[in-house]
Amino acid sequence: MLDYVNASVISSMEGVIGIKTYFVKDKRPFISFNRHFKEIFQSKYPEEYNFEPGIHAIRAFDSIIVITNALNSIRGNNRSPSMLLKSILLSNFTSLSGRIHFQSRQLWQSPLFSIVNVIGKSYKELGFWSSKFGFTENNKSINDDGSDDNMEALEDLVTWTGNLKHTPKGRVMLTNTEAMRIGVPSKTAFEKFVKVEAISNSTEKRYSGFCIDVFEEVLKIVQKKYPIRVDYFPYDGTYEGLIDEVFYKTFDAAIGDITILANRSKYVEFTQPFIESRLTMIVTAKPEAQKAWMFLRPFTKEMWVFTSAILFYTVFIVWLLERQSNPEFEGPWRNQLATALWFTYSSLFFTQRERVHSNYTRVVVLVWLFVVLALNSSYTANLSSMLTVSRLESSVTNVEWLRRNNAKVGCDADSFIGDYLVNNLKFKMDNLKKIHSEYDYPSELQTSNITAAFLELPYEKAFLLENCNGYIATELPDRFGGFGFVFQKDSPIAASVSEAILTLSENEKLKQLEAQWFTPSKECLASQTTITNDNLNWQSFWGLYAFSGITSTICCLLFFIHRFYQRRHQVKEGYSTTNHEDLSIELVKLVDDQLDGHSNMATNNQLLEPVVISDVSSYRNPHLS
Structure with missing residues (x-):
């Protein structure tokens, strides 16, 4: 159909590949x-x-020739x-x-098509194709044996849009x-x-800015x-409004600190984000007030x-192991418990004197004592830090407090925030x-005039670079899509730009640009304070x-096993034979004696006297009598 298309239409089809029936x-x-x-034809249709x-x-x-013949x-x-x-079916001529x-x-002869490439207001033939012989660069090479060349052989002959000699990745915009x-x-x-500045004695x-530098680096990759x-055109x-101008094709693209949002993506094409974005709250800071219960703060409640x-x-294990062999654990159970508690508690300060x-x-x-040493050192260091290092605390507790008190808050006038x-x-x-x-x-x-300022995370970093004293920033859970560049819907350039942004991220060029624009000065690094939880937790x-x-549990079990075998040995010395019921009763009696303290204190870890039990039914717990 190219023979019947207007020349002006053909010129807009530059780079197009098509087919024509060959004759x-x-x-x-x-x-x-x-x-x-x-x-x-010219006499009848001169126009x-x-x-x-x-x-x-x-x-x-x-x-007409076939029918006439x-x-x-x-x-x-x-x-x-x-x-x-x-x-008609008997026709056979050329x-x-x-x-x-x-x-x-x-028709016996398969149609032969010429592959054409539109250039300017005309086109050129690249090669030929037929269903029987496939691709070939020259129609003279078509014979009965056929030719099945691949289309890739013709790629070097194609002239693409923009006078490109290589195969484009998609539709080229310009x-x-x-x-x-x-x-x-x-x-x-x-x-x-x-930042857009006027040049003196010039209209340019x-x-x-950071976004301009990122785009320039992306452009170097895309231009390959x-x-x-x-x-560039200032807006x-x-x-x-800038996004609308891209949608209405006033601009081919828009660059800058433009946040990727769902409602914006309905009308334009966004690239991959080149910097993270989330909502932050900046408030003034005040010195942290000293509190009466400050000494409890080094450890968390769980700790x-x-x-x-x-x-x-540990108090219970010490009491259980020492009460029958240590004279200092004699007396009523209240005195025994107090002794065990004092012994273990005084070890916190390494002042225990009991043997x-x-x-x-x-x-x-x-x-x-090893546990006590670690706890003492950590507690002392953390408490000293809290008492000697000056700290700031936020003047605002949270967003709910701002809403409840109808506090004035500020945000960027031209932003969606x-x-x-x-x-x-x-x-x-x-x-x-605003x-x-x-x-x-x-x-x-x-x-x-405002109690808090709500900014996106990149803006918060820029603000604290210039105002590193007297302010505290809190990151809120609200996340956005990040900053990205804007292109017209279905633009093929957007995909290449996104690929270039990922390349910059992987080779750490983006990190270098962020460090170049957002690294705080030494003074700010020394004075910056953040709200951190310094309390030590049990984890x-x-x-x-x-x-x-x-360790305490194992020692307790070993102690009871040792005492059990001692009692069993005493039982064997008193009787030639024992049975399982006797041993069970002895085990119960051993535990009962250990808890009640009914043993000879003078033995002091020596073997107990043999105990003769003639009848199981004769044994009773003293407390049950």
């Missing part, structure tokens, strides 16, 4: 037909611009439709479109003679991201695939509970104050607790 044009029959066709016969005219002429071959008056069809010969009521129109926000609150602008050029409006639990467990008699107790106390605070965090519109410059935030916070000491508890 021979350099033989005498076609030359004669072509001359007569032009004369007749047309193309008088060359196409494949449809050629096939129409061949059809078929009618002439029928003799007499017997010219029925069936006879005419039979005569005409303008090729050989006319039917087999099974179909040619190398055109420059992409890039919209840049000129009215930004934080100049570290985008100077563009700088596409010979594109860009022109003095809101971010929503105190676990420490108390392991302390009382231990059992080797099992010595092992328990040795492990416990204002709508987000109203629609998602349920702030009242009257309590919102801030137009990063330099206005400190004065608004210090004069209490840092669970290994020590477990070791102490397991």
